Amino acid sequence: MQTEDMRLDGNAAGGILREVFAQEMTTALVTCAGCETNAVVGALLEYGHGMGIVLRCPTCSTPVLRIVSATGLLRLDVRGIQLLTISKTG
C-alpha cells in the first residue's frame, strides 16, 4: 500500500485541535514557515499512522504541525507555522 492512499486532510485532526484550542480550528488559516503560503487547517495534508499526526503544507510539504499524544502528555511541534490566524467568531 502506498502512503498516499492513507493520507487524510487536516479535517481529520479537527477533534484534537478543538481540544487544544477550545474552538473549531479546521477553518483557521496557517501561514507555512517553509513557503509562506496560506492554507486553512482543513486543507493541510495529514499523515497520521500510529506514532502521531503530521500536518503538511499542501504547497511545499513542510510539516507545519506535528502532534503526539502519549503518556498523559500532548506535544505539539509548531515550528512549521509562521502565523496562525483564528477567527474569533469560530
Add this chain to the structure above:
Amino acid sequence: MAEERFIARGFHPRSANRTASLRLPPGQYETNDFPVLSAGPTPRTSHSTWDFTIRDLDGHSARWSWDEFEALPRSTPTVDIHCVTKWSKFGTRWEGVSLDTLLEAAAAKGVGSAPFVLASSDGGYTTNLPLEDLTGGKAWVVFGYDGAPLPPEHGGPARLLVPHLYFWKSAKWIRGLQFQRSDSPGFWEQLGYHNRGDPWREQRYRGDP
C-alpha cells in the same frame, strides 16, 4: 494411548507459542503483514540522483554514488523487527551493506568519529542514534527486501536497518549520517519518543527507563 496422542497434539502449538513469546518484546504482537507507516509522502529518488554521505563534525565527508554503494561488500541479514505501534515481524530478509563496512570506509577517507549520529532521509525525516548501536554487526543500509529491490513504500531505494531498536530508528529513504557530539533528537524524538528505543526495555517514550 489416548493420553499420548493428547500430549503429542498439545505439544506443537505450545512449543511454537513459547518460541514466539521468547522472540516478542514486551507489549508487542506478531504480525505476518508488513504495515506501512509514514510521516509524509513517499519520495521517489532515482538511482542516478541517489547518493549516501557520512559527515563528521569538521566538515569532512565520504560519499558513495548508487553504483559505488552497490559495489561494496554485501550482507544478507535475516532479523526480527519491532514497531513502536506494537507490531513485530519475525524473520525479515534484507540485503545491504553493514554500517561497520561503511564507517570503516569513511574513516579511511579521513572522516572523524563522534559518539552520536543523526540519520537523515529524503523528505526531511531524521532520527538520532548512539554510534555504538550502529557498530558490531547490528546495523545496515539495505536496498533489498525478500529477494527483490526494496520498494519505495518500505524505504527504497535504501533504508537504515537497526533491528534491535524500535523500527522508527530504521530510517526509510536514507541519504546520510552526520556525526554528532551530543544526542540531538530527530523527527519523532523531538515529540517525546525515546532517544534510544530499545524494544526489550520498552523504551517507547521519553522518561521510559
